[in-house]
Amino acid sequence: MIPAHYQFDTFHGKRIHLGVTGSIAAYKALDLTRAFLHLHLQVGATLTASAQKFVTELSFSALGAEPLYSGMFASGANFDHLEPSVADAFIIAPATANILAKMAHGLADDLLSCQILAFPGPVLVAPAMNPRMWNAPATRHNWAILGERGVIRIEPDCGNVACGDTGQGRLAPMDEIFVRTLAALSPQDLRGKKIMLTLGPTREYFDKARFWSNPSTGTMGAAIAVAATLRGAEVTAITGPVDIRLPSMINKIPVITARDMFQAASDIFPSQDIGCFTAAVADYRPPACPAGKYKKNGQPLSLSFESNPDILATLSRSKKTGQQTIGFAAEAQDLERNAALKLDKKNLDLIIANPIDESGSGFASATNRVVVMDRHGRKESWPQLPKTEIAWRIWDWISMNTP
Numbered sequence: 001m002i003p004a005h006y007q008f009d010t011f012h013g014k015r016i017h018l019g020v021t022g023s024i025a026a027y028k029a030l031d032l033t034r035a036f037l038h039l040h041l042q043v044g045a046t047l048t049a050s051a052q053k054f055v056t057e058l059s060f061s062a063l064g065a066e067p068l069y070s071g072m073f074a075s076g077a078n079f080d081h082l083e084p085s086v087a088d089a090f091i092i093a094p095a096t097a098n099i100l101a102k103m104a105h106g107l108a109d110d111l112l113s114c115q116i117l118a119f120p121g122p123v124l125v126a127p128a129m130n131p132r133m134w135n136a137p138a139t140r141h142n143w144a145i146l147g148e149r150g151v152i153r154i155e156p157d158c159g160n161v162a163c164g165d166t167g168q169g170r171l172a173p174m175d176e177i178f179v180r181t182l183a184a185l186s187p188q189d190l191r192g193k194k195i196m197l198t199l200g201p202t203r204e205y206f207d208k209a210r211f212w213s214n215p216s217t218g219t220m221g222a223a224i225a226v227a228a229t230l231r232g233a234e235v236t237a238i239t240g241p242v243d244i245r246l247p248s249m250i251n252k253i254p255v256i257t258a259r260d261m262f263q264a265a266s267d268i269f270p271s272q273d274i275g276c277f278t279a280a281v282a283d284y285r286p287p288a289c290p291a292g293k294y295k296k297n298g299q300p301l302s303l304s305f306e307s308n309p310d311i312l313a314t315l316s317r318s319k320k321t322g323q324q325t326i327g328f329a330a331e332a333q334d335l336e337r338n339a340a341l342k343l344d345k346k347n348l349d350l351i352i353a354n355p356i357d358e359s360g361s362g363f364a365s366a367t368n369r370v371v372v373m374d375r376h377g378r379k380e381s382w383p384q385l386p387k388t389e390i391a392w393r394i395w396d397w398i399s400m401n402t403p
Contacts, residue, residue, distance in 0.1 A: 002035045002175050003245050004366060005223040006182070008230070008388045014185050015042040017084035017119075018065075019092035019112045021099045022050020024162045025128040025171040029093055030055065033065050035178055041185075044068065044084060046112045050096070072111040089184040090119045093154075094128035094171045097139050103151070104142035122184040126154040126177050131167025154180055179247045183230045189399040191232030196272040197225050198265060198279035198311070200240030202258040206286035206303060207293040214280050215363040218242035220328075221278035223391035225250055228276075231395055236272070238264045240279055258282050258308035269315050269323075274398070276326040277312045280363070284308060313346040326394070329353040330362060336371050336379075343373055350374045352394065360384050372397065 016036055020029045029045070036043045045060045046069040057068050084090060092099060092112075099113065103125070108114040116123060125146065133139060134156060147153055154177055157170040171177075199221025203211040222244050225237045229249050236251040238261055246252055253268075255261045258281045269275050284305035294301060316325040327348045329339045332355070339353035354370045356362035361369045361384060369384040374397070382390060 002178050003222075004386075005219055005244070005388060005391075006175060006179050006226055006247075007039060008182065008227065008392055009039060009386070010389075010392055011182065011185055012040045013042070014089075015044070015087040016181065016185075017087040017090045017115070018043060018045040019090065019095075019099070019116065020045060020047045020051040020055065021092065021094060021096045021112070022048055022053060023094035023096050023128040023171070024054060025094040026051050026054040028171055028174060030059055030063065031174055032093060032177060033060060033063050035174065036181070037064050042066075044087065046070075046084070046115060048099075048110060048112050069111055069115075072114070084115045085119055085121075087119075087121065089122045089124065089181060090116065091124040091126070091177070091181055091184075092116070093124075093126035093177055095125045096127070097129050097133045097136070097142075100125065100127060100139060100142045100146065104145040122152060124152040124154060124177075124181060124184060126172050127156050127169075128171035129156070129169050130161060130163060131165055131169040134169040135167070152180060152184060175245065176248060179226065179230070180249075183232075183249075186230040186232070187399075188232035190228055190395060193228075193233045193274060194236075194272045195228050195233045195274045195276060196236045196238065196265065196268050197221060197228070197276040198238045198240075198261060198281075199225065200242035200244070201280045202240050202261055202282045202308075203256050204258065204282045204285035204308070205288070207289035207291075209293055212282060212284070212286055212305075214282065216240070216242070216280035217364050218244045218279075219364075219366070220368060220387050220391070221276075222246060223387045224276060224278060224394060227388070227391040227395055231399075236268055238268070238279070258285065258311070262309040262311045262314070265311055265315060269318075270320075272323065274324045274326065275315055275319070277315075278328050279311075280330060281311055282308055283310075310346075312348075316347045319347070324349040324398070326350045326352070326398075330356045332357050336373075339371055339373055343375065348375065350394075350397065352390075374401065376401075 043065045044067045102113045108117045154172045158168045200218035201214045201216040203213045205211040229235045238253045286303045331338045343351040360367045373379045
C-alpha cells in the first residue's frame with residue numbers, strides 16, 4: 001500500500017520502463033505497475049524468460065502496461081530492442097544476482113540486458129534474492145560497480161525469504177521503490193539544499209497516563225518532506241508522536257514534547273538552508289503530577305499551564321544570511337490577517353495559512369485550502385487541493401523565488 005502523501009499527481013506523461021527478472025518476488029512488480037499507472041504514468045515492461053515462470057505478459061497487459069516485451073525473438077517481435085530508450089526512467093524490480101552481474105560487466109545476451117545497456121537515462125535496481133547470494137563476494141562487488149556508475153541502488157530488505165532462510169535479500173518495500181522512482185522523474189531544483197522540517201503534534205503530559213495535545217496527523221508536513229526529497233533536498237524531519245511513514249532517504253528524529261522538539265530543532269537548524277515548521281506545537285504545557293497520576297476524588301481538577309518555547313519565532317529570529325524559514329498558521333478566524341501578523345512578528349520568509357473550521361481543510365484531512373504570503377508582499381489563495389499538491393506548489397514557490 002503506497003501512502004497517500006507519496007502520491008504526487010505531477011508526473012502526467014512521464015514514462016517508466018520496468019524490467020522484471022526471475023525472482024519469486026516478481027509478482028510484486030504488478031503492484032508497482034498498478035501504483036505508477038494510478039499516477040497517470042505510462043508504464044512498459046520487459047519480462048525475462050525466468051520472470052515468465054512467475055508472472056505473465058497478460059497480467060501486465062490487463063493492468064494497462066504498454067509496450068510489453070517478453071523475448072528477443074518472441075512471436076511478432078519487431079526487434080526494436082532499444083525502444084525503452086524513450087522512457088524517462090528504467091527500473092529493474094525485482095533484480096536477480098544474474099542481472100546485477102550482467103549490468104556490472106556489460107553483458108547483453110537477452111532482451112532485458114540489451115535494453116539496460118542501451119538505456120541513456122536514470123536506471124534503478126531493486127534486488128531480491130537469497131541472503132547468501134546477496135552476501136556473496138561476487139554480488140557485493142557487482143553492487144559496488146553499479147554504484148560507481150551512477151545506478152540508483154535500492155538495498156534489499158531484511159527478513160524471512162521464500163526458501164526459509166533469514167537475512168538481507170527480500171525485495172525492498174513497494175513504497176520505497178515507488179518513491180525512489182518518482183525522485184528519478186522529479187526536477188532536482190532543491191539539490192544541494194539542506195532542509196529541516198517539523199511535523200505532527202506535540203504531547204504535554206500532566207501525569208503518567210494523560211496528555212495535552214491536538215489532532216494533527218502530520219500529513220501536511222510529511223507531504224512537504226517527501227516533495228522536497230523527491231526534488232533533491234537533504235531533508236531532516238523532526239517528528240512529533242505520529243504514525244506516518246517517511247522514505248528512508250529522510251533523516252527522522254522522533255520527539256514527544258514541545259521542549260524536545262525545540263531542543264532538536266535548535267541543534268539542527270544552524271546547519272540548514274531552510275527551516276520548514278509545519279508541526280502543531282502545543283503553546284502551553286501543564287505541570288507534571290507530583291504523585292505520578294491524578295486520582296478521581298469527586299473534586300474538580302485545576303491545572304495552571306506554563307508557556308512552551310516558541311520554536312518558530314526563536315529560530316527564525318536567529319537565522320543567518322541566506323537561511324530561510326517557512327511557517328504555518330492553522331486559524332479559526334481572520335485567516336489572512338492573522339497570517340500576515342505571524343509572518344511579520346516571527347520574521348518568516350513564507351507563511352502558509354489554513355482554516356481549521358472548514359470541511360476538507362486542516363487537521364486529519366486529505367485536502368487543504370490555504371493562503372500563501374511571503375516577506376516581499378506576494379500573496380496567493382489556493383483552492384481546496386490534495387495536501388501533496390500544496391506541498392509541491394510550496395517548493396515551486398521557493399525554487400522560483402530563491403536566488
